[in-house]
Amino acid sequence: KAGVTQTPRYLIKTRGQQVTLSCSPISGHRSVSWYQQTPGQGLQFLFEYFSETQRNKGNFPGRFSGRQFSNSRSEMNVSTLELGDSALYLCASSLVGQYTGELFFGEGSRLTVL
Amino acid sequence: QKEVEQDPGPLSVPEGAIVSLNCTYSNSAFQYFMWYRQYSRKGPELLMYTYSSGNKEDGRFTAQVDKSSKYISLFIRDSQPSDSATYLCAMSYQGGSEKLVFGKGTKLTVNP
Numbered sequence: 001k002a003g004v005t006q007t008p009r010y011l012i013k014t015r016g017q018q019v020t021l022s023c024s025p026i027s028g029h030r031s032v033s034w035y036q037q038t039p040g041q042g043l044q045f046l047f048e049y050f051s052e053t054q055r056n057k058g059n060f061p062g063r064f065s066g067r068q069f070s071n072s073r074s075e076m077n078v079s080t081l082e083l084g085d086s087a088l089y090l091c092a093s094s095l096v097g098q099y100t101g102e103l104f105f106g107e108g109s110r111l112t113v114l
Numbered sequence: 115q116k117e118v119e120q121d122p123g124p125l126s127v128p129e130g131a132i133v134s135l136n137c138t139y140s141n142s143a144f145q146y147f148m149w150y151r152q153y154s155r156k157g158p159e160l161l162m163y164t165y166s167s168g169n170k171e172d173g174r175f176t177a178q179v180d181k182s183s184k185y186i187s188l189f190i191r192d193s194q195p196s197d198s199a200t201y202l203c204a205m206s207y208q209g210g211s212e213k214l215v216f217g218k219g220t221k222l223t224v225n226p
């Protein structure tokens with residue numbers, strides 16, 4: 001069974017640009033979430049989607065947005081990039097049902113903002 | 115004060131040592147407690163999950179939750195070089211949600 005797939009794996013942007021990251025969850029998983037990981041702040045929750053609806057949102061500015069499609073695939077967008085947006089962006093998916101605390105993470109998209 | 119505090123280490127131990135990793139938290143609303151392991155250049159993977167207070171054992175790993183002290187621990191017995199990774203504690207208010215609050219992680223190196 002394929003894991004969570006994130007594209008692109010690495011990207012470099014300049015300040016002011018925007019970026020779109022893509023995530024394909026594990027087949028059958030309908031819940032998808034995004035996290036930002038930096039050395040200074042660690043892993044921080046961005047947002048969570050289930051059946052194309054945003055269920056939760058973290059404490060990030062409106063420049064960070066996301067969506068989920070009917071096939072459960074998800075995208076996140078960051079507009080007007082700032083240097084501080086340089087981070088590893090991780091997507092995770094889970095199987096809705098009995099809660100086990102288990103999120104299945106992808107390997108991440110590493111964004112560098114110059 | 116951050117909701118979840120975790121000593122970042124790094125922690126270096128010899129093979130076979132017992133490792134103790136800890137997190138403290140401030141919000142008593144947390145009900146679900148997890149430990150994730152993250153190898154270099156990989157996403158985190160779930161190691162242990164505990165609901166509310168108590169102990170849970172899985173092979174060489176034991177997770178403890180003390181809600182009265184707002185303190186959770188992970189013990190690794192007979193540590194192996196393959197255990198070298200960053201260990202992240204994580205907590206959640208509600209079951210069924212993917213919104214987790216993570217500690218910053220402790221980097222562990224087990225030396226052969």
